[in-house]
Amino acid sequence: MAHPAVMQTPANRELGSGVYNEKLGIWVFLGSEVMFFTALIGSYIILRFSNPGAFAAPNTVLNIPVTATNTFLLICSSVTMVKAFAAAHDNDMAKMKWYLLATTLIGASFVGVQIYEYTHLIHSGFLPSGLREGSHFAELATAGELGLGTPDAGVAGIYGSTFYTMTGFHGFHVTVGVICLTYVTTKAFRGKYAQTDHRGIEVIGLYWHFVDLVWIILFTIVYLI
């Protein structure tokens, strides 16, 4: 819509919060994201406490080294995101562009590793509905090697349900973030940001750090505990 005047604040008007609209808006929106993940994580906590035997021991079904590497990648992307913002702040536009590109690529590789992980898990029989009968994991479960409360493969259903829903929605958020980052990076390479106005970078940065923070919580409670 060709009304830039609407998007910006009239000169004679002071912003109530002292923070520009897009920044305040993303903080408010992240409030709702917190509640969304609270619904998923809260359900996970309740279901896990009420049925501890349905959850496999750490590092039996889920591969901790692979995901730990992925976690490290995502944290690195948060660092490059901050570096990009700091570069914009210091008017070092070349540095800003490359750090943005790095953030986008690392974010995309996180999604790639997660797709690899899902493919591998599904192939070995770990499904949202439980362990596939006759699969590799089902055999391990029957042999008592997954640390499940009972050797009954069906009982692990809730394990797969919570795992795929939580990590899947996180992955969806990362994907949305990568799409937005691609847009911001393209804009940056076209020279659309300046030291005086790089709001887009700060806003996507806030979202990106949020997604990173959620992953650190998910990695801890889903993979490590």
Next chain:
Amino acid sequence: MATTALPQEAAHAEAHELPFIRKYIFSTDHKIIGIQFLLMSLAFLGIGGFAAMLIRWQLGFPDVAIPGATILPETMAPGGYLLPEFYNSLVTMHGTLMVFFAVMPLLVGVFGNFLIPLKIGAPDMAFPRLNMWSFWIAVPAGVLMLSGFFVEGGAAGAGWTSYAPLSANSEYSGVFLGQQLWLLSLAVLGLSSILGATNYITTVVNLRAPGMTWFRLPLSIWALFITAILVLLAIPILSGAAIMLFFDQTIGTHFFDATGGGQPLLWQHLFWYFGHPEVYILILPGMGMVSDIIANGSRKPVFGYHSMVYALIAIAFLGWIVWGHHMFQSGMNPTLGMGFMISTMLIAVPSAIKTFNWMGTMWRGSIRFHVPMLHAITFVAMFVIGGLSGIFMASAPVDIFIHDTYFIVAHLHYVLFGGSLFAIFAAVTYWYPKMFGRMMDPFWGKVHWAITAVAFNVTFFPMHVLGAQGHMRRIYDPNQYEFLQPLQGTNTLITIGALVLFGAQFIFMGNFVISWFKGRKAPDNPWDDNGVEWTVHSPPPHLNFAETPVIYRAAYEYSSPLVEEDYLPQTRNLGSDSGPAAKPAAG
């Protein structure tokens, strides 16, 4: 109050002349988006009301074929008699449409959009394009919801609360795709609501005109602001729960399926953790707008303005810790029930503060009984009845007897229809001139009000009696129980009341449509109101204000001794005023 800068304003509006599709369809103007929400949600109000008529006919005249219903397919009403499965779908869709697609968008979508920028003196929302998306995401959600009626197995039939496992397993309810469409629709609508709430909160915080401090805000804006916070935090819980239930049905997860390690009760907890704040989403904006209208109709400042604000905040906060009162009979730990009972009853305190303040506002006022005022007073009266019956439900020992009976149906309609919908009628008739630039006809407005107020009570008051005698809700054929057979007369009376109530709404609809084209041209300030929106044209031009308004005083200075007229607009500088506070945020 005509503004001094008319020529400038006209030129301003002209400079932004847009093609039709940009101006009225994919508009970013908050006023147009508000009107779009109004038309959409009134349509859903009609559809939801029609569903209620079919339900009532089945209960009131079970032995008579519904007139004209033979056009419905065999899977719904063979020979004009509803099938039990279709009855379940109707009950579910009536509740869902009324809550999510009629009352909620009417209050939040329509008046949040229309009033917030105008009343705080802003040119538009903080994010006009996002605002457009909020509307155009809500439309496909509505289409998804209605499409349930046209798929195999019919529309969702597990009630608007969709309790698992009934909703989780299609073998139990006989509904296949319909339930999934229901869940998808709510998840999509949730996104629309969250984007809208983000916009409202940012706008109120950031874009208030100079001098519009927090405690100069009209109560309607306070209420919409607090409601937006509730929407922002409550709706994602529903989205999360809906997605989990959707996965249970589609990819075989076991969140709410006990055989796979899940917990059916978890759905109720998640649903009501969203659902109880939702109840206040459905009433708080009404309370705010009614406060504005009652002050205007009484020609007096709102009694206890600050306590009204704190009461809104208290209700919104308490709304988060009472969800268990919906679950006294669910098998939840009774010890928890005690806590939920006490926290629920605490809500009576801020609610009573508001009610007494409304009466204090009217007390010794020189009341103008214009149509919005009549609806506003009815709101207060009906809200008191609904609030008092709420105490019965909140009391766990009483709830054991009246849980899931018509008593709860009576209660929720007294607050949702008697409360919210009368507030909506008040607000629509009050701001109609500002929206469309024409007045609604006051005579037909009063006729509509009078029939609605009487027929409403004929319809819903006897439901208390039904409930107290054990008549369960959501029942297709109560006469299968011998002890309910003597209540058939009451059911017939209720149905007659409901038909009259539904019929009366055609008066409103006619008045609404005809006034749009033929109504008397509205002056800028037809109600002698103090609000900022009444200082500009009806309807206001694009971007609302030629110059940013400056606010000098509180929202409700009616009958002030400082001026001759009995109202004193917020933008009026009497010369003696020291001007706006240095920073709007300082309030």
